[in-house]
Amino acid sequence: MEKVEDSRTFKFPEYVFYDGPPFATGLPHYGHILAGTIKDVVTRYAATNGYHVTRRFGWDCHGLPVEYEIDQKLQVKSSDDVKRMGMDVYNEECRSIVMRYSGEWRTTIERLGRWIDFDNDYKTLDTPFMESVWWVFKQLHAKELVYRGFKVMPYSTACHTPLSNFESGLNYKDVNDPAVVVSFPVFLPDGSDGIDGASAYAGIDVAKSRAANASIPAIKNGVIPAGARLCAWTTTPWTLPSNVALCVNPAFTYVAIQSNKSGDVFIVAEARVAELPGYSDGKKKKKGAPDTPPTYTVLHKFPGSDLKGLHYYPLFGTFSKCFTDPLQAYRVCVDGYVTDDSGTGVVHQAPAFGADDNRVCLAHGIIVKGGFIPDPIDDDGRFDEQVSSIGITGIHVKEADKKIVETLKEMKRLVSNNSLVHSYPFCWRSDTPLIYKAVPSWFVKVESIKDRIVANNEKTYWVPSFVKEKRFKDWLVNANDWAVSRNRYWGTPIPIWANDDYSEMEVFGSIAELEERAGLPKGSVTDIHRHKIDHIEVPSRKPGGKPLRRIDEVFDCWFESGSMPYAYIHYPFENKERFEANFPANFIAEGLDQTRGWFYTLMVLSTALFDKPAFQNLVCNGLVLAADGKKMSKRLKNYPDPNLIINSYGADALRLYLINSPVVRAEPLRFKEEGVNGVVRDVFLPWYNAYRFLQQQVERYEMAEGKAFRLTHGSLMELAQSCDNTVDLWVIASASSLVQFIRNEMEHYRLYTVVPRLVGFLESLTNVYLRLNRNRLKGMQEGATDGDCFRALSVLHEVLFLSCRAMSSFTPYIVEMMYQNLRRVMPGSPLESIHYVQFPKADEVIDVATFKVKGGAIDMRTIETSVDRMINILELARQIRNDKGKPVKVPLRRMVICHPDADLIRDLTKVLDIYIKEEMNVEEVVGVSDLGAVAKTKCDPEFSRLGSRAGKRMKEVTTAIRGFGPSEIATLKAGGEVALCGGDLTITVDDVAIKTEYDVAAVAKQHSLAGEYDAKVNDGMLVALDLEQDIKLRSKQAAREIISRAMKLRKSTGLDMGDRADVFVACTANPGEPAWLKEALVQEEATFMEKLKCGVASATLRSSSAVVIGSDEELAVGGEGDAGVNVVVSLAVPTPVASTKCAACSVDAANAYLGMRSRSTLRAECDANGCASFVLDGKKVTLKPGVDFFFSAYDAMKNM
Secondary structure (H helix, E strand, C coil), X not given: CCCCCCCCCCXXXXXXXXXXXCECCCCCCHHHHHHHHHHHHHHHHHHCCCCEECCEEEEECCCHXXXXXXXXXXXXXXXXXXXXXXXXXXXXXXXXXCCCCHHHHHHHHHHCCCXXXXXXXXXXXXXXXXXXXXXXXXXXXXXXXXXXXXXXXXXXXXXXXXXXXXXXXXXXEEEEEEEEEEEEEECCCCCCCCCCHHHXXXXXXXXXXXXXXXXXXXHHCCCCXXXXXXXXXXXXXXHHHHCCEEEECCCCXXXXXXXXXXXXXXXXXXXXXXXXXXXXXCCCCCCCCCCCCCCEEEEEEEEHXXXXXXXXXXXXXXXXXXXXXXXXXXXXXXXXXXXXXXXXXXXXXXXXXXXHHHHHHHHCCCCCCCCCCCCCECCCCEECHHHHHHCCCCCEHHHHHHHHHHXXXXXXXXXXXXXEEEEEEEXXXXXCECEXXXXXXXXXXXXXXXXXXXXXXXXXXXXXXXXXXHHHHHHHHCCCCEECEECCCCCCECCEEEXXXXXXXXXXXXXXXXXXXXXXXXXXXXXXXXXXXXXXXXXXXXXXXXXXXXXXXXXXXXXXXHCHXXXXXXXXXCCHHHHHHCCCEEEEEEEHHHHHCHHHHHHHHHHHHHCCCCEEEEEEXXXXXXXXCCECCCCCCCCCCHHHHHHHHCHHHHHHHHXXXXXXXXXXXXXXXXXXXXXXXXHHHXXXXXXXXXXXHHHHHHHHHCCCCCCCCCCHHHHHHHCCCHHHHHHHHHHHHHHHHHHHHHHCCCHHHHHHHHHHHHHHHHHHHHHHHHHHHCCCCCCCCCCHHHHHHHHHHHHHHHHHHHHCCCCHHHHHHHHHHHHHHCCCXXXXXXXXXXCCCHHHCCCCCCCCCHHHCCCHHHHHHHHHXXXXXXXXXXXXXXXXXXXXXXXXXXXXXXXXXXXXXXXXXXXXXXXXXXXXXXXXXXXXXXXXXXXXXXXXXXXXXXXXXXXXXXXXXXXXXXXXXXXHHHXXXXXXXXXXXXXXXXXXXXXXXXXXXXXXXXXXXHCCCCCCEXXXXXXXXXEXXXXXXXXXXXXXXXXXXXXXXXXXXHHHCCCCCCCCCEEEEEECCCCCCCHHHHHHHHHCHHHXXXXXXXXXXXXXXXXXXXXXEEECCXXXXXXXXHHCEEEEEEEECCCCEEXXXXXXXXXXXXXXXXXXXXXXXXXXXXXXXXXXXXXXXXXXXXXXXXXXXXXXXXXXXXXX
């Protein structure tokens, strides 16, 4: 399909859509295809509803995804490597790969039918985009929402940069980490702590620490025994060299507990004593098990608050000398963040590597703002020289765990050494474990505007709603300040120029501002990447001040994508009025992971800038998984290539499969190729077959009528108003209902409900409308009025056109293909593409509640019920036929339908009976609505509704309801109430189940079903069939079977619709046909002529000169066994045949002559002269039609 591009919608109101930018450094996967399909469906729908939709594709070009690839390519291990090669070289390497797969993206996205503008795309590396990002930041700074802080942040050691809190939540994995318990000896005033003051670490004053502890409540109360040690549990042993404090929960109960084996005394939370090695309380674990002695003895209990300020001896002396006050560090803090669901209830504090650690240590004066914090980890995540005494210098933190644990064991400070499988954050780009590390960063004050962000979120509409109301809202409520700086190179530079100590700073919001302050010519700065502007200096405004230089950091790429609504149109430098008139956007869509990504940054920045949400409506999709439920993996190759799926099944099939899956409700989808194939089977084939059937029948109509088929109605409404056929109106109503349903669902962005409704409509169209009207659409329905075939074809065309219009947003290819043929027969000048045709408006389709049928013969309010009931009747009749071995080809005399609804019976027997007769091959349909003589109506209570209301009187109520007569039942059916229990209880029709019990024998007797018959009942309706056979019915059956075989023979011999052929039957088992078959061939002449356009004759009458086109194999007609007769059906070129009573010449001579004449020229000659003549043996021979010859063998047979 050629992409539809047109400017005709520019005058329409804007429907604004933001396309979240992907990276082009990788190929598109199913997640991209899914999100792109959702976006395309919604924006196409908007475009067909009178909106102009700008669809610009966007590319994310900066940040870790790009830099990480270059780091791998160039073996960059540290910032020194970048400095050696030059930042300009490094950045240009990054630039060279950002659009690496853009061609593949374009091919795949356009092949999927997505209507998107690649030629006018936006890129986050473009200078106009970056300049708008500067403007955004300056606005935040002006609102005092920006600050520089030293905070513990998630840190990627592989990418050498901090990440934001929401980035750290993007990639969690289950890992097996060490889980160790380490002991910390407590200083005791009496010296019974076992600590040797002479060999203490530098900076540790043992005497002062012992003296300070004398005032601690736990010491004063005598609950800390000699040699007691605090026990802390950790899963990050690599942080232990930086330990400066311990923390307990002041509200918990702690114990001094002694090992009965070693005599060691430990201090842990009472609730966590089981964490101690070999712990057993001596209680029986299983019934009948012997008693075992406890392994520990509790010596004292005390609250955690009594431990506050307690000094302990550190693990390592690495940083003890760095504190000017010997009592500043290595003491117990108290805080409520300590839990008792894991560990020992004692948490070790390393303020450089934990946000809570940092907070607690600041609150207790262990560290001070701007002061010293122990941090021996470099940018690569390796230990530096500060810990050389431990022997771990140069080792990565995760690799150092083992060495540290071994050292602790040697120092006899290791209480237990286990492992723990837990969920741990990984870098979303490098897929390596993150650490938490105190780093300087630039922050946006999200916490100060958090209430406004939450309020703005309430103004948006999400599908599904639970993502907004739970997942996203919870994230917003607990949001922290956003670290927007990255210590990297390839990104939008943060536009801050500052002096060395940040006492003077300037923030620039445009290139022009920078050029003016730096004294540069206007327009001289054309690229604002780091390597292009970092050299620019700005003069200080302070007398004698040093020039200001740009800070090193660049923006987090999420800050850039969050700025996309402004930056992609270079706001406010361009498009100012257009943006402000159309903000917030109407619609965005991305995956569930973007609740902590793009959705979040959009909301933060739009709230900070304009106190508005960035969007009004959002569709959030789930994750597409492999068929086995695992994550799709290129390495494992556990999913089919998207391009192969598209090539095998078509883009429309993949689109509809994804849209119809739970993934559009933010649930996971296990992608299965057979699911895509199922869309082709269940949706496209029935849909295409209906379209193809219409195309064939229009061609047949044009050939039969000798003129082009052209629709005469101007609209569906006009066509409906001229209809008097119930099933026509029913299918128009069904198509109208489909359109109204899609409109309602699309207005609420519920894409996933559309396909089931479409499948239901197509099933009705193909299995009901086409099946019931096949002969009518072929112009072959018995008793059809002039123009009935034309009306039926018009109706089929209109509902197919309506379905194409309704589904054009979902399946752009197949509807375009259909439309190009459908438009051929439309009046006027139809638009050249379905994608220019507007979605059907409310006044273009019918509303069954208000639509009035011509003449008022049909009540549109009940038409769907009547047709649904008819379908039910046909199914019951098929079941009877199957049970009794009477296939539909066997004609039956009568069908009896019983139901108490007189209007329904009237519709079934006076309006829809033609379809029932034809579909079920019955001669008569009889309806009964007065059931007095054939059925009884009974009531049963609905116990679920009445039980609580009737209480103990339920038995009395049940008896009364089951005793209801016609009067009470009629009252309930009419919507009235019936009083029970002396008026204490009133019931309505909802409180009972009304059932009709039929007397099948009475039905049979009333309607003369004296022989073989059968009946079935469903949903209060009885269907009975008279199964008796006679010669007349057998003749009809034979005719039906001969017609079917002749049709198949025409197809197998390659005859076209307009090709004429005579049809013959020959009995091969015994000479001559039985009398009943000969009678059938004449009796069913009208049927043969209607279906085959010729009569059917005995093969014995076929001219000896006739050319046989083909014949089938010997099969029975008119019934099986003795009831039927075996015949061969054959086709022959239409040939006149001599009469057996020909007096003009011999029969053979006449047939020889007639075999050389075409039927049409022979008829013309006879019409002109009254005879045909030829010369035989020198003599003129005259043949009279109807005397000496017949124009067909069938005519000859009739005159025998």
